[in-house]
Each structure stands twice: as structure tokens, then as C-alpha cells.
Amino acid sequence: MNIYICVGSSCHLKGSYNIIALMKESLAKYQLTDKVNVSAAFCLGRCTDGVTIKVDDEIVTGVSPENFDQVFAQHVLSKLQ
Amino acid sequence: MNGRIFDTRVQWLKYKVLKEVTKHAYTDTLQDAYRDVPMTIVPDGTKATMRCCIYKERAVLGERVHSAMGGDKQNPNVIQVLNIACDECPVSGYTVGPDCRGCIAHRCEEVCPRGAITIENHSAHIDHSKCVGCGKCASVCPYSAISKHTRPCENACKVGAIKMNEISKKAQINNDKCISCGSCVYMCPFGAIVDSSFITDVVRMLRESQNSKHYKVYAVVAPSISTQFGYAKLGQVVSGLKALGFYNVVEAALGADMVSLSESRELAQRGFLTSSCCPAFVDYIKKNFPALTDKISSNLSPMGAVGKFIKSTDPKSKVVFIGPCTAKKMEFQLPEVRPFIDSVLTFEELYAMFEACEIDLTSLEEDVLDNASYYGRIFARSGGLSDAVAQALKEQEITDFEPKPVVCNGIEECRLALLKASKNLLPGNFIEGMACVNGCIGGAGCLSHGPKDKNEVDEYGRLALEKTIENAAAITLGVSPEKGV
Numbered sequence: 001m002n003i004y005i006c007v008g009s010s011c012h013l014k015g016s017y018n019i020i021a022l023m024k025e026s027l028a029k030y031q032l033t034d035k036v037n038v039s040a041a042f043c044l045g046r047c048t049d050g051v052t053i054k055v056d057d058e059i060v061t062g063v064s065p066e067n068f069d070q071v072f073a074q075h076v077l078s079k080l081q
Numbered sequence: 082m083n084g085r086i087f088d089t090r091v092q093w094l095k096y097k098v099l100k101e102v103t104k105h106a107y108t109d110t111l112q113d114a115y116r117d118v119p120m121t122i123v124p125d126g127t128k129a130t131m132r133c134c135i136y137k138e139r140a141v142l143g144e145r146v147h148s149a150m151g152g153d154k155q156n157p158n159v160i161q162v163l164n165i166a167c168d169e170c171p172v173s174g175y176t177v178g179p180d181c182r183g184c185i186a187h188r189c190e191e192v193c194p195r196g197a198i199t200i201e202n203h204s205a206h207i208d209h210s211k212c213v214g215c216g217k218c219a220s221v222c223p224y225s226a227i228s229k230h231t232r233p234c235e236n237a238c239k240v241g242a243i244k245m246n247e248i249s250k251k252a253q254i255n256n257d258k259c260i261s262c263g264s265c266v267y268m269c270p271f272g273a274i275v276d277s278s279f280i281t282d283v284v285r286m287l288r289e290s291q292n293s294k295h296y297k298v299y300a301v302v303a304p305s306i307s308t309q310f311g312y313a314k315l316g317q318v319v320s321g322l323k324a325l326g327f328y329n330v331v332e333a334a335l336g337a338d339m340v341s342l343s344e345s346r347e348l349a350q351r352g353f354l355t356s357s358c359c360p361a362f363v364d365y366i367k368k369n370f371p372a373l374t375d376k377i378s379s380n381l382s383p384m385g386a387v388g389k390f391i392k393s394t395d396p397k398s399k400v401v402f403i404g405p406c407t408a409k410k411m412e413f414q415l416p417e418v419r420p421f422i423d424s425v426l427t428f429e430e431l432y433a434m435f436e437a438c439e440i441d442l443t444s445l446e447e448d449v450l451d452n453a454s455y456y457g458r459i460f461a462r463s464g465g466l467s468d469a470v471a472q473a474l475k476e477q478e479i480t481d482f483e484p485k486p487v488v489c490n491g492i493e494e495c496r497l498a499l500l501k502a503s504k505n506l507l508p509g510n511f512i513e514g515m516a517c518v519n520g521c522i523g524g525a526g527c528l529s530h531g532p533k534d535k536n537e538v539d540e541y542g543r544l545a546l547e548k549t550i551e552n553a554a555a556i557t558l559g560v561s562p563e564k565g566v
Contacts, residue, residue, distance in 0.1 A: 004394075006295045007556040009319075011447045013546055017555055028379055039395050041558055042299065 001036045001080065004054040008043035011051045015064065021053050022068045026076075035080060055079075083127065088529050091272035092429060093130075097122055099280055102149040107342045107437065111150065118146045133387065138503025141166045152504050158256045159277045160266060161411040169250040173230045177205045180226035185210040189218035190226060205475065206483035220391035237268035239492045240325050240365065258368060262492065262516040263363040263407030263525025276407040276526070280434065286399050286424065296397045297328035301387050302450075303404030304334045304461040305521045308534040309428045309543035315541075316447030321440050322403075322431075323420040333402065334453030334545075337389030337460040337469065339562040340380045340552040347378060347484035353502075353510045355448030356466055358382045361516035362495055367440075370499045379563055382407060382417065387563030399423040403431050405421060405524025417560060417564045427526025451546050454553035456504035458542035462535045463490040464522040467513045469550065473558035476551050477509065485509040492516035 005023065007016045020038070026034050037077035047053045055075045063071050087093045101121055105114040119139035132138045133227040145165040147153075183203030190198045190205065195512050197211035198218060205227070207218070219227040234252050235243045242258035243265055245251070252273065254263075265274045290298050300322045310318050319330045340358065348354045357363055357378040381389065388400045401425045402409055413422040426434075435442065456472050459465030467486035474484060487509035491497040495514040501507040517523035540542055547553035 007452070009451045012556065013451050020203055020556060025146065038558060040390075042331060042391060042394060042557055053151055071445070 002054075002056055003029050003038050003076070004019070004041040004044065005034055005038065006042070006044045006046075006052040006054075007040045011049040016051050017051065018065055019063055020070065022065060023053075023072075026068075026072050029051065030077065032076075032080060036076070051066075086528055087429075088267075091270070092528070094122075094272060095145065095265055095275065096429060096433050098145040099149050099278060100437045100538060102146055103284060103434055103437035106281045107288070109396070112478065115143055118145050119482045135342075137165075141188075141397065142431065145272075148275045149278045150281055151279065152275070153235050156256075157172040157256065158259055158261060159407060159561055160254060160259055160261050161262060161275060161277055162232070162252050162254060163273050165250070165252045165274060165533040166271055167175045168271045168273065170232045171230075173234060174209060175207055175212055175216065175219060175227055175229050177218055178226050178228055178499065179379050179550060180224045181205050181222075182224055182226070184223070185221070185261065185355045188221040190221070191273045192221050197558065203261060225322065233270055234265040234274060235266045237264040239372065239496075240369075242260075249377060260361040260364040260368070260492070261408040261411045262529050264517070266407060267525040272563060276410060279410065280430045283401055283424050283426055284434075286401070290326065290328075290399070292326060293328040296399060297395060298399045299389070299395075300327040300330045300383060301333050301336075301381040301393050301400055302330060303339070303384075303402070303403045303406070303521060304332065304429070304453075304458040304538060304541065305405045305524065305527065306403070307458075307461070308522050308531070308537045309405075309528050310432070310442065311529070313445075314447050315444035316449060317442040317445045319443040321435055321442045321448045323463075324440050324445065325434055325438060325490055327401070328398075330448075330450060331391060332450060332452040332457070333385060333387055334457030334460060335535055335553065335557070336381075336383030336385070336562065337457035337466075338550045339386045339557055339560070340383050341456060341466070341473040341550055342477065342554055343562050344378050345470045345478065345479065345484070346381050347380070348484060349468065349479045351475065352482075354378050355499075355502075355512040356514055358460060359408070359517075359521075360406070361492070362412070362489075362514035363407035365492060365495060365514075366409065367448075369496070370503055373499060373503060375556045376502070381421070381562050381564055382412065383457070383562075384412070385418045385421050385564075388418075389562065389566075390557045390560045391417070392421055401426060405521050405527040407525050420566060425525075428528050429526055432528055452553070452556070453545060454547045454550050455545045456550050457553060458545055461521045461538045461540060463515050463518075464513070465520065465538075466512065470511060470513075473550050476549055484511055486513055488510045490520070491514040491523075507547065 044052045046061050051063045052061045101118040105111045117140035195207045195211045242255045297482045384402045388489040401424045409425045452471045456469035
């Protein structure tokens with residue numbers, strides 16, 4: 001699985017850095033680091049919708065530390081189990 | 082006419098040509114540019130204001146069109162003399178001025194080792210066939226009546242790369258010495274030395290991307306942009322870049338963050354290093370102190386590092402660096418940088434593109450630009466790199482090494498430090514070399530230079546979201562700023 005986290009200026013200002021840290025943490029926690037490739041992307045074209053990530057071909061917007069666990073469970077974990 | 086945009090009218094003239102050539106590039110009429118652009122700028126009926134007649138003015142403009150379209154491709158240097166534009170400034174050397182009072186002491190005559198000075202009609206006279214230019218007479222004259230007259234280009238060139246051609250009397254650049262810093266370009270009062278442009282390449286790149294459909298073109302902007310385009314907000318410049326067709330705008334300062342982490346580790350490991358950020362400084366070491374070449378940091382410059390990161394996220398992308406630097410136009414052609422950077426523009430050239438496309442920055446919404454830390458951003462000014470390396474050591478908890486940076490502001494200070502280093506006499510272990518005085522904010526490709534530039538860079542630095550280098554560089558997910566893919 002490929003996950004792209006937008007690090008363009010808009011997303012960066014809304015907290016891409018925190019999302020990257022949470023993503024790394026969660027992947028380690030579930031021992032998924034070998035199965036998931038995390039990359040950065042400059043702009044996924046959804047600048048006004050909060051931090052945007054792309055899980056394979058699916059765009060997920062408005063990712064925040066508050067909803068991260070839910071996003072991770074729904075878009076990452078569910079597809080790998 | 083010139084307004085507050087440029088420092089000089091030479092820049093303004095160069096800009097007018099770049100703007101017209103850019104328009105031709107957009108309308109696929111570059112083949113007509115040689116004839117049309119000079120006629121547009123100096124139309125029939127105007128009086129000559131720059132040269133002896135409008136026909137010579139147009140001939141010079143034709144040469145400027147050639148530079149705007151890439152210049153002489155046979156010449157590997159991007160800094161090139163436009164022979165017809167060179168006014169063959171008189172080279173009189175040491176001259177006695179009107180302040181000479183024809184005194185009785187005759188210190189000048191006495192001190193001259195070549196007997197070149199005589200006193201005639203109550204005034205000193207220098208025989209230039211005997212004078213060797215040692216300057217002793219000027220230093221002893223109590224009235225400071227003797228001064229040295231050198232060509233502005235030769236005076237600007239602190240690496241001794243410009244000499245007058247004895248036969249043609251035109252300025253001539255020695256490519257074995259030139260470091261492409263552009264200081265002669267900025268200083269020649271006739272605009273006879275120019276930095277060849279890649280502007281038509283960039284226009285083609287943007288047009289063929291078809292609004293990011295075929296591939297994406299990224300603009301990497303140098304942090305010195307915070308001192309430029311003062312008539313608009315930085316966020317409006319970002320919007321302007323996107324209006325030109327760039328897919329995204331990324332700070333070169335992020336590359337600086339990547340570099341300072343890696344370079345500080347390398348410094349602690351190797352014990353002595355010179356910076357590799359300034360391409361003119363790196364070129365200067367290679368050409369003048371080849372024995373110190375292996376002391377140059379093995380990292381790419383911030384430009385190369387951020388280009389490498391962008392290409393790692395989007396391998397099909399094109400990356401254009403936009404900055405204050407003419408030497409970057411040489412750096413991006415180096416085999417170790419070419420894979421990461423596709424072209425280079427100066428701020429002068431970017432302004433010409435905005436104007437050619439009739440983009441009024443002041444009318445645009447403000448976009449955002451934030452990819453780097455305070456420390457990455459202050460690379461734009463002298464001393465910033467050393468501050469960043471010290472901070473990076475601290476953040477990485479490397480405590481068994483004490484950095485002793487030698488900040489070299491301008492190529493003359495670089496020369497002194499390198500000279501000492503080559504003899505193991507340098508009281509320091511890290512040379513921060515910047516060829517331009519004040520650092521990148523003093524670059525020849527800036528629209529303007531001002532006393533507040535340093536404060537503006539620092540202020541821009543403080544606005545960065547990330548306060549530490551490690552946090553800022555974390556978004557690169559471990560892409561190494563070292564050379565090699």
C-alpha cells in the first residue's frame with residue numbers, strides 16, 4: 001500500500017508534520033511498516049480542506065490529530081486486514 | 082519610468098528585452114524577435130538616448146535578444162560580454178586630479194619607484210608608459226589628488242577574471258577564473274556584460290505541461306525572495322507563480338534545512354569542511370584552491386537537495402529554481418545537479434515573465450508559502466548558514482564537537498580564509514563561503530538591493546511555522562541531500 005501525505009504549504013500550515021509523525025507511529029504500532037510505503041506529495045489539489053492524504057488512489061481530506069485514529073482505521077487498517 | 086522595481090536603468094532595459102522575448106515565446110514567434118524587439122523598444126522617430134544613434138541602440142538590443150534567448154551556446158559560461166555594447170571605457174590607471182596643488186614636497190615624485198612622476202607647470206604629471214600602477218603616489222599625496230581609474234567591470238570582479246582585450250579594447254572574460262557570480266553584470270554601467278537566460282526554456286516547459294496535465298512544473302524559490310517584489314505580498318507572488326502555470330511553489334529553504342542537518346553531521350565527523358551552498362564559492366575553490374576541493378561538503382546545495390526531494394515525490398516533474406543568483410545557472414548544469422533541477426531563473430527574469438503575461442500581483446489573492454524552518458530561511462544572508470549548522474548540531478545532540486565557523490561575507494573574505502586554510506593557519510573548522518557581499522540577498526539577479534534586506538530575511542524566517550530544523554526536514558521522510566540519486 002502506498003500512502004502519500006501532502007506537504008504543500010497549505011497542508012503544512014494545517015499540520016502535515018503532525019500527521020506524518022502519527023502515521024509513522026501507528027504503522028509501527030500495528031507492525032505495518034513493511035507493507036506500507038509512506039511518501040510526501042506536494043499538493044494533492046485539495047488545498048482548502050485541511051491536511052490531505054492519499055491512500056493508494058483514494059483521497060482523504062481534513063485529516064487532523066483528533067480524527068487520525070478513525071481515518072487510519074477506516075482507510076488503512078480495514079484494507080490490510 | 083524605472084519606479085522602485087530596479088536599482089538601475091540597465092536592469093530596466095534588460096527587463097524590457099526579457100519581457101518582449103517572453104511574449105514572443107508565448108506566441109511562437111521567437112523567429113521574429115531579433116527584428117521586432119529592437120523596433121518595439123526603440124521605434125522609428127525616437128531620439129537616441131543610450132548610444133550614438135538609434136541604429137546602434139537597436140543593434141545592441143539585438144544582442145540582448147540573443148542573450149535572452151540563451152546567449153552564445155559555444156561559450157560554456159553564462160556570463161558573457163556583448164562586444165558591441167561595451168563602451169571601451171578608457172583605462173587611465175593612476176591619474177592626477179584637480180586637487181593637486183603643485184606643492185613643494187613632491188612626495189609623489191620621491192616615492193615613485195619608476196621615476197614616472199614629474200612636476201610640470203605646478204602640477205604632478207604621470208608618465209603612463211613608465212607607471213606600473215603600484216599606487217604609492219596616491220597613498221602619500223597629502224591632498225588625495227591622485228586616484229585610480231579602473232573599468233567598473235574589472236573593479237567589480239574580485240577574482241581577476243576580466244581584462245581589456247588589447248586589440249579590440251573590449252572587456253574579455255577569462256572562463257578559467259570566472260565564477261559566474263554576476264557582479265560585473267550588475268556593475269557595468271552600459272549593461273555590456275549579461276547573464277544568458279533560460280527564460281524561453283521555462284516558457285516552453287510550462288506551455289508543454291498544459292496546465293500540469295502532461296507533467297508538473299514546480300517553482301523552487303530562494304528565501305531572498307522575501308526582499309524582492311516589495312510592491313506586493315509574498316503570498317501574491319506565490320499566486321502569481323501559479324498563474325504562470327507552476328503547479329506548486331516550494332521553498333529552497335527546505336533544502337537548506339535538509340543540508341544543515343546532514344552537513345553538521347559531516348562536519349563533526351570530518352573535523353573540517355567548507356560549505357557547498359554557494360556555487361560561485363565552490364567554483365572558486367575548484368579553480369583557485371584545488372587542494373582544498375575534498376574539503377567541500379559532500380552535500381548538494383539547498384537548490385539541489387530540494388529538487389532531489391521533489392523528484393522523489395514526483396519523478397516526472399520539472400523543477401525550476403528561481404533566485405537572486407547567476408551562478409546557479411552554471412550549477413544546475415553540473416552532472417550531479419542536472420537530475421534534480423531542470424532550469425534556473427533570476428528574480429529579474431521572473432518579473433519579466435509576470436509582466437509579459439500581464440499578471441498584476443497586487444490584484445491577486447494571497448496564497449501561502451511554508452515548507453521550511455527559521456534556520457533554512459536565513460541561509461539567504463551572510464552568517465545564516467553558520468547559525469543553522471550550530472543549531473543542527475544542538476538538535477542532533479552532537480556535543481563532542483565544537484563548531485568554529487568562519488563567516489566569509491563576499492569572495493574577498495573567502496579568498497583570505499581559504500588561503501589561511503591551505504596553510505593550516507585558519508582559526509576555525511567550518512568556512513561559510515558566500516561569493517556575494519551580504520550573501521544571496523546581494524546577488525546579481527535581484528531586482529533591488531537595500532539596507533533593510535537582512536532584517537526582512539530574518540523577519541521572514543521568524544514567520545516560519547516550524548521552529549526547529551529537524552521538524553521542518555521531517556517532511557522529507559529521510560531523502561538525503563547528499564549527491565547521487
